[in-house]
Amino acid sequence: MNSTTKTTTGNAAKGARSDENLNQLRLLPGRRYTSSEFAAAEWEQMWTKAWLLLGRESEMPEPGDYQVEEIGLESILMVRQKDGGVRAFYNVCQHRGNRLVGAECGGVDHFVCAYHGWKWGLDGGLEWVKDAEDFPADTCQKVRLAEIKCETFAGFVWVNMDPDCCSLREYLGPVWDLLQAFPLPDMRRYMALTTRVPCNWKCVHDNFNESYHVGVLHPQSSGHIDDNYKDTGFFTYNNGHSLMKMKSGRPARRGDKWSEPTPMLETLMHMWELNPDDFKGRPAAVREALQQQKRKLGPSRGYKHYEQLSDEQLTDFMHFFIFPNISASITADGCHFLRARPSRNDPGQCVFDNWFYATEPEGVTTPVVLPGAIVTTVPRGTDVPHEFIEYGSRSLGLGIDQDMSANIGQQLGFQSRGYKGGLLAGQENRVRHFHDTIDGYIAGHKPVRA
Ligand code: FES
Ligand SMILES: [Fe+2]
Structure with missing residues (x-):
């Protein structure tokens, strides 16, 4: 009895020690997302100082x-x-x-x-x-x-x-040049939905700052986006900005196996005159073949800006985070802008904007791939109207619906006494960079002049 008691106590003590070690690794306590005092500090020190x-x-x-x-x-x-x-x-x-x-x-x-x-x-x-x-x-x-x-x-x-404040160019630093590769000013708006979501604004950008969740939360994307973190590029810049380059135009590799190409990937192959049958058993080769076809056929189809883009920019997702609240997934053909703004008086809510802009090549009507892999041909010439919708009244696109449901689930978890803070993987370093920058503002630091 005594020895059992001793053993139990010993394990408990050991458990307490390892918990202590683990707790030192934990970041992002729930109060960052739930506390009105933290939200007020963000407002006074960060929102009113950042571009x-x-x-x-x-x-x-x-x-x-x-x-x-x-x-x-x-x-x-x-x-x-x-x-x-x-x-x-x-x-x-x-x-x-x-x-x-x-x-x-x-x-x-x-x-x-x-x-x-x-x-x-x-x-x-x-x-x-x-x-x-x-x-x-x-x-x-x-x-x-x-x-x-x-x-x-x-x-x-x-x-x-x-x-x-410093100039916008100084604030954006290298992101200024990286964004200039894409014809953002000439893109037309194909989607503009705004809704109020029951989660803190940071949940939205934490989520878009990592691809760790993609294979789990968005299984539909594994046939045309390679979410393996070892093949993904992660870059952080001054002032909280960052970039994640995700290979696309090929499926994700799971262990030794490639995922099956999705209909989305086949649509892209047809759009660029590739025959999916030619790639049976070698889906990894599609990405490079798409790059070559876009390089060859793009300019004559009106996609003049392809000449300015690198091979990877022709197929891959460039997920920019522009501090504090723009997540922009830019491809050769469009830009999915996601913006979360803080609620006026409730840290557990945010205003979420879901915009999609795409190029509109001169003189041609080509399909546009919208978020959620919707392929559409929209009448040319005008932006779609901006709509305010009630959250849940209709879909924001499958991928965004999935993201939001996780963000709302997190917000509930952040209120729990059982949540002790987050544990971040190496591939979640952009989340860490985002929060470190917020802490820097709250501590009184100003943006660095690049
Ligand atoms: S004229 Fe604007 S408040 Fe009086
Ligand atoms: Fe996602």
Whole structure:
């Protein structure tokens, strides 16, 4: 009895020691995702200091065209100027704080506040005040809308609420050059869905920052995406950005076996005049054959930008993470943008944007492969409208539905007293980089000038 008791105690003590060792490896405690205090620190120290991708240039082509985007506690108004530039302002009237613009987008000559009628110019200047003589002298001449740093790059409008921030180019560093290889400004929007998801915004980007889950959560992709981490490239850059290169155009290898090619891969072969029968028993060869066909046939089919792309860029997924909240899966033919924004007052919720942009070659109608392996030919010329949907009311695409269900499951787990923090594999290093960067901001570090 005594010896049994001793043994049990000994094992318990040993167990406690190994738990201690394990606990030292654990990162990302649940409170990072559930605590209002942590969310407030992120807002004050990070969201208001980082460059944020908010608008799309092509959606405001003419002077006076504007877009409004919500981010956390703020609403940001971006407007095309008469000189062709874009400026951004806090969407707040400087008389007594009314929200200046209610619509998501539109075109105007002036902004008129609905409360007392103050009229604001496109450049943020105050143009007209009712009963101006009733205000102290000069008041109206001096008041302007509160302007925010704003730059355009890759077809998008980026803003930074920190007046002392570095330039966008400095902020993006090598990612600036990497993105320039792709014709992002010329791509057209084929999908734009926004929904509110019951998980913290970081769950969404943790997920897109690793491919560890792909073979398990997305079994449908193993026939055209090779998710083996040993064949995947992981790169991290200053300021929290990162890149993951996943080989595509061939199935995943599981042990000694290749997965079966999916109908998706066969569709790609047909699109590029390859016969799937020629690749029976050697699916690994499809990727290189696709690269050669795209190189040979692409430019004459209108895909002029292929000439600028490397072989791997012709077939593979370049999964960029642009800190703090853009996950962009870019291929030769399109870009799947995923953005999660923090909820105004609930760390357990986020606003999730699911956008897909694709090239539209001159003079040809070619199928476009949308997320979820949907192949479509969409009428040319205009962007699809932006839709707000209730989460769960319809599919966001199979892969995204799968991702979101896992993110929601995690959020539930993060609230559990039984969750002791995450254990990250080497291949999840981009998740670690993402969180280390958030911690750096909270500790008061500013983005590095590259
Ligand atoms: S609050 Fe806008 S005019 Fe008064
Ligand atoms: Fe996923």
